[in-house]
Amino acid sequence: MTKRNEDPREEARGHLEKFGSEILENIKNTDPPRVKVPSRSTSNIVYDEEERYYTLADKKSTRTAANMRQVKKFAQTLCAADFCKDLITSGKTATLREMYYTSEGWPTGGFSSQDRSDRIVEDIESAFGVKREDLGLLPEEDGASIFGELVVEESGMEVKATEAGRAGYTIPPTMGDVEFVACGAERVLAVETMGMYHRLVQEEAWDDYNALVVALKGQPARATRRFLKRANEELGLPIYLFTDGDPFGFHIAMVVISGSAKLAYINHELAIPDAQFVGVTASDIEDYELPTDKLRDSDIKRLKQLLEDPRYKDEFWQKEIKKMLSLEKKAEQQAFSKYGLEYVVEDYLPKKLDLK
Amino acid sequence: MTKRNEDPREEARGHLEKFGSEILENIKNTDPPRVKVPSRSTSNIVYDEEERYYTLADKKSTRTAANMRQVKKFAQTLCAADFCKDLITSGKTATLREMYYTSEGWPTGGFSSQDRSDRIVEDIESAFGVKREDLGLLPEEDGASIFGELVVEESGMEVKATEAGRAGYTIPPTMGDVEFVACGAERVLAVETMGMYHRLVQEEAWDDYNALVVALKGQPARATRRFLKRANEELGLPIYLFTDGDPFGFHIAMVVISGSAKLAYINHELAIPDAQFVGVTASDIEDYELPTDKLRDSDIKRLKQLLEDPRYKDEFWQKEIKKMLSLEKKAEQQAFSKYGLEYVVEDYLPKKLDLK
Amino acid sequence: MVLARDIFKEFKEHSVSEFFRKNASMLGYTGKIRSLTTVVHEGVTNAIDAAEEAGTLPSVFVAIRSIDKDSNHYKVVIEDNASGIPDEFIPRVFGRMLAGTKLHRNVQNRGQQGIGISGGVMFTQATSGKPAKIITSTGDDDGISYNEVMIDVNKNRGKIMDHKRLEGDWRGTRVEFEVKEVIYQRSRYGPYNYLRMTAIANPHVQITFEEPDGSLTVFERATEQIPDEPKPIPPHPAGMRADGLLELSKNTRSKSVGTFLVNDLSRFSRNKLKKIENMVDVNLDKDPSKLTWDEAESLVSAFRKMDFMAPPTKGLRPIGEENIERGLRQILHPDFACAVTRSPEVYHGGIPFIVETGLAYGGDAGNRRGSEEGGLEIIRFANRAPLIFNQGGCALTSAAKDIDWRRYEVNTERTPLTLFINIVSTHVPYTSAGKQSVAEEPEVYEEVRQAIMEAARKLRRFLRKKIRRKERRQRANLFEKYLPIISQKAADLVGENPPEVEPLIKEIAGVESDEKK
């Protein structure tokens, strides 16, 4: 069990204080306060072939309080920084939505929409290289459910993932505060749907496979992605991703693997380039004669985009995407129920995971 | 702690077997097999003023295997009944989606869409007065998260809701199999959003209020509604509902209180007529000068519908809905953050819950 | 300050030809594709009308020959088998506008305004500088008359540039227009589609068409029956206006206003005369030519308070339900065709009209353009002549679009359906002299709607019957398939062996219980 380095929240507070003192310095010197923020525009997002995920290139923009169009936003950025510092100091957290409402009481006045306050948070994250979770800002939604031989500690309380009820242990938004205590599993099997999760729990696949079963619940929350990343890095577990056989399923898996363009500034904390896709493929559709749905126009358009996407450049993806386009069909992971409820657990997955 | 009566799954199996033997009788007598199903059409859904929830009236339609347009569906109904019987016998569960895919292997062939297989399940539920959960059919989604002094037993395992992690204990889809073991709380406070749930957990309101805090996560799942119903009946706890101040929030609360028209055939297992609404009202918007959004056209339309709805006939709702229409504004439960993150916990809710 | 006498030195009068030469687009000469179709239209319209007037079954030959492809230079030939034209009328028929055998009579004809064919001559000389060639013979012993005709625009007169007599025994007329600034295309707007539509609406006409690439298409006639000759119809009292009545009264042969009303108006019986006597303060015995405006106005307002029979049909020449169906079947080979010919109605000014509709389903029917699979095609006609352009502003189109087609089991995007609409009238209310679009007179719009719905109801019966036939076949199969499953699964539920199900199948497949919810 690798131990994590110093408290990320204290580190974040250091960044905020340094930001404050630089600005005080500016003001005292009658220099316009300024801050450099890496550009998050499309042109500055690049796919890093070596790291195998999206990352930001070097373009930075300078925000300055001397610019009429920026001065209000600059003041709001400082208010937000101070709000976060208070959260860290008091050991509390808030949702982005709560911060948006809290801003109504700021001397700058509130934001016209939550989009804008969210963007200020992204500015702070990317300017200082800190995650919003470490600033005390949390998403509303919980992370995934986990079932399997894992013990964690959070807020001084030990939780066993096999003893939190049939629905499993739920990853809290405050994933940064969770410590791994013990782990008896050898791998992580993350599945797209709750239906498949319950099937695997019910059939005791977590035990058979010696795996932590994780329900991604569609596109996974940031807390879930942090969990998978840390399970991979700190526990050294290989990650397997079992999704539907459709462009959305591919995308869910690929965001876990290579990160999204939108979060390029934080992908080094999220992407797991070695995670493995074991979802439904076009070949599976053929080989297992699965029940399918017809591809919609939007699916076809999406698949054609994926063909051009650098993350899908390898032979496997190119072949499977082209085959799906020529089949004009997609299939869900639950489609294996055609052969009985247990089939997916007893036959399909063991083959994919090389357990058979 | 009231003990529940006999195993509902065994009861359900009895209904299915009786159904089978009646049909065999018909066939042996060269009578067309038939079954009576209460009509779920709008005209047969009535608001029961005495029970204070929606229920089905007496209209029933007879499905017969002698009707060309019904014979296939009739055969599918029997396949589904047999599928459920097998689930009960083997102690397993399946999602509706899994049943839909499994039907591909039935002698009748599969359904053209999941809607249709779902409707067959509703037929069986309402014909025999059994819940789908007791037939072994589960929704995909988990129920709400719970935090507070509650101990339950499921699958022979005891779970404490304060020791399942910060995200709390998650109600499993198989709520029917959960037994209440111990409860130290005096009330249930169910809130609409995860954000508010985490706020209440963080501020330790569950302790201050002596309450089980439940996150409804929007329109609550059936498992959540069963949990609330059973907490009310078996544990004798009063239920308080804290939602956003908008037509959707009102609707969330009212579905818990009086049931929905769509599930009229099963509302006696779900509706909690004594549950109490403590959500954001139009008066709150005025009294607390809350940050608001403008009502959309769809909100206005919806509010006008509510005015005519029998569930909203009492003075409180009529006054608040009319006031909201005249303000032309709505507000979220997190809007209290305008006065600081703790305000809702320390000031607003204690007043509403008569704790102050 | 300029004085009147100086200004009016410039006062001049002008010819109608000059007017239309400057405003050729008003006659449909606008755009390279449309101009060519307009030339063909004017020629073919004249040809068919002429043959019918002459009492012969029309056979029309149309050729479009490329003279110089690069410069969009074509020769258009249209030949009929009608009565021919006496020499002395040639300059007037082809070289003079607002002249013809039709304009003054209250008779339904394809052509109507005496402008069309002279317009073709004018377009010819304006684009190629060439005269039109008119070869005609009345079939008597004089042989064949060859003429080259141009229009003297300033005088609105035809000029014979060349005249010869040729040997030969033939009756008919052949016109040759050498035109430039046009393009031949086989599109919806081109001559091919124009002739195809003409063939549908005129099943008694045979059209032979030679395209510039030399290919020959023959649209065969579907009936040997020449439509009855149209008769002039007196105007109908409903909707008549004072000035129209006065105009008539000036030209009547009747001696008294009373007899004038009875003789010169449709559906004006002696009985009505008695009624109107008590309604108006007009001396019905007076000389009709002495009728005053006020008297005419009071007569007309009395008409509006009375009920009249619908106008007589004898002057109108509908295609008839049977012939519309024949035309649709001959050209589109559909699975189903039906037609409706409505009773005559009157629109503003006492002008009678009849609406006819037809529907063809399956086969070559429907909107076949591009990659689309089917969908509703609307083909419009006025007095059997195709309306191809200005579809958007036309009352026939808007009436068709306003129908809720789903009520008739039709999906306008997919169902392979051609809707035929023909309006028949002594005076079709065109929106412009281009004659491509019918004005939205309320009475016309409503009749078209009714006629379409009547045809659509017939189609619906067919489509529903088709569905029912299919159902009966499936019925027996259904019970044979599903009752054994019911038996098996019920047995599984109980844990028994399934009982014999054959007797039940026999029972049920014989007497289906049609119990409803």
Place this chain on the structure above:
Amino acid sequence: MVLARDIFKEFKEHSVSEFFRKNASMLGYTGKIRSLTTVVHEGVTNAIDAAEEAGTLPSVFVAIRSIDKDSNHYKVVIEDNASGIPDEFIPRVFGRMLAGTKLHRNVQNRGQQGIGISGGVMFTQATSGKPAKIITSTGDDDGISYNEVMIDVNKNRGKIMDHKRLEGDWRGTRVEFEVKEVIYQRSRYGPYNYLRMTAIANPHVQITFEEPDGSLTVFERATEQIPDEPKPIPPHPAGMRADGLLELSKNTRSKSVGTFLVNDLSRFSRNKLKKIENMVDVNLDKDPSKLTWDEAESLVSAFRKMDFMAPPTKGLRPIGEENIERGLRQILHPDFACAVTRSPEVYHGGIPFIVETGLAYGGDAGNRRGSEEGGLEIIRFANRAPLIFNQGGCALTSAAKDIDWRRYEVNTERTPLTLFINIVSTHVPYTSAGKQSVAEEPEVYEEVRQAIMEAARKLRRFLRKKIRRKERRQRANLFEKYLPIISQKAADLVGENPPEVEPLIKEIAGVESDEKK
């Protein structure tokens, strides 16, 4: 079988009046509101043209008086202060179609086809049975001439029903039309809006308008300057067609083809003559009247290979940028007005035209109908005469709609903006004789687009300047408000007291760093 001689017994010729009587909608007499506006339009157009021809500043009086409201019966009076009309011309001016002082000349006038005012007379007699009253005086000693005129439709001739001489000393013409089957409304399509638009486009005209309820509106003139009299313009070689050239060559006084080209065409210099000599195989010394079609064609195709100067403006009479602005300001009281008069261009057939546009922003400008707050109003003119109907099919409208207005800071749904468009030409390419909509000639469409964009750019400069002024005011406030907050919060972050921020405010509010991302 029917023989030719029997058929052609019926052959008849018809008058143009008869044609338009049957097709009154082609002249704009369609619908009760539009018919009334058409009558006013024809009268006012004639009145202004007449005053200008006579060299006087036009003052026009228009009255619409209700005679019997229930039966939609009105009297329309239009009076001008022009030269008056000599008696002998009265039947021809008011009673004959295709007659006038204008049609034969290549001159820009509001009226153009010599049909309009006679159409008014025809509509009068067709709806009320009354003659039109024409009161006119040429200002000489003979006093005033009072006439009642009707049209003999069959002959296309005016008939004087009554004639008197009245005492008086006055010059001008007053026409009175008693019409029925019309409705007076103050809508976009009614006479009020028509006259308002006329006043905008003719700032030198004073219009006094009496409505049926007796209320009087005076649209005052905004300039005392009479537009220069238009001159006939010879056709321009670019886009000329062979038939047009031949037509000209028949009527020239020049003795050789060479001098004919130089004298009778615009912008055809001696220099060009030398050039064309080497390009064509035509004897330029020959008598122009002997020019053949083939020679004309080769000359025309040579023209197309040469460059010519834009056509001369002397025949065209644009309103001019200054006067358009005056008109817009006088009637709409906007915050901003601008105008563009483009250089002349030529469209198909060598016909010169000029496009003018104007924009008025704020004040009474913009689409004010109904409950809408603003938005783009398009007002169209041809030779200064308002185009009110058929907005949809008009090239001016479509050019305006195809502009990406957002590029010019305009929200077409909200910005209070009136777009004025005037096309000036010796021959406006109308889509129909109703003269309400301009055909989509590519050259015209493109010019209109350019002219609108040019005006829109001026508007954009104004709007941006307006925005900038507002910004400067806000700028200082901004820094004064937010810099102290920045200072305070930075201090909070560090846990110090905030430093003095005034020096920084002074520094920044003086020299704004305009650093961009």
